[in-house]
Amino acid sequence: MTDHLSRDYFDQKRSAAYERRAVRLLGGLYRRVADDVAAVAPPGASVLDVGTGPGRLLHEIASRRPDLVLGGVDLSADMVALAAAGAGGWASRIVVADVADLPHPDDSVDVAVSTLSMHEWPDPGRAVGELARVLRPGGVLLVYDFRFSRVGRESFAGLVDVRRTPVRPKRRPPALFTRVSATAP
Ligand SMILES: C[S@@+](CC[C@H](N)C(=O)[O-])C[C@H]1O[C@@H](n2cnc3c(N)ncnc32)[C@H](O)[C@@H]1O
Incomplete structure (x- = not known):
């Protein structure tokens, strides 16, 4: 049986179905997260979306x-x-990789962002360690996930200024999502 943590779970059919649902239901979250990224990213910054799904x-x-x-x-x-398929000039920079084993060099990313993916990572601490490796000193990690999928602060060891805040996109129930923000030392 294929479980949702497997790389085979989001096959062509499930991926297309997910994209249809995401377009219908998650626009408010994406807009909110994009505002957050736009607010913290320095000019010309490198931004990596982890578990990007349909992008x-x-x-x-x-x-x-x-x-x-x-x-x-x-x-x-x-x-x-x-x-x-739907991307602009960044299409070639969307690649197959496990968050726990990224192909990116050390200190090469200014902002790492992730939405609704962390609850699927089998070892969040290891994944965050890998994100800390690719983030430049002072780089920012923004992780958004369902509120129920509480990942402990210990998973963010190695990063500083770790803060958890509720997120409420417009026209969504209160605090359905949580954001954890952190900075690379
Ligand atoms: C629920 S979808 C969310 C997709 C997108 N971020 C969004 O908000 O619509 C979760 C995504 O995380 C990806 N994912 C799960 N585990 C992963 C891992 N270890 N490394 C990279 N991506 C992963 C899945 O393949 C899937 O595309």
């Missing part, structure tokens, strides 16, 4: 900040194909 968040970020160098990773090749 809808990247469109929202690009529409606000065309100066940013966008990229994405996802475990699912079918999600990456969907995200790349």
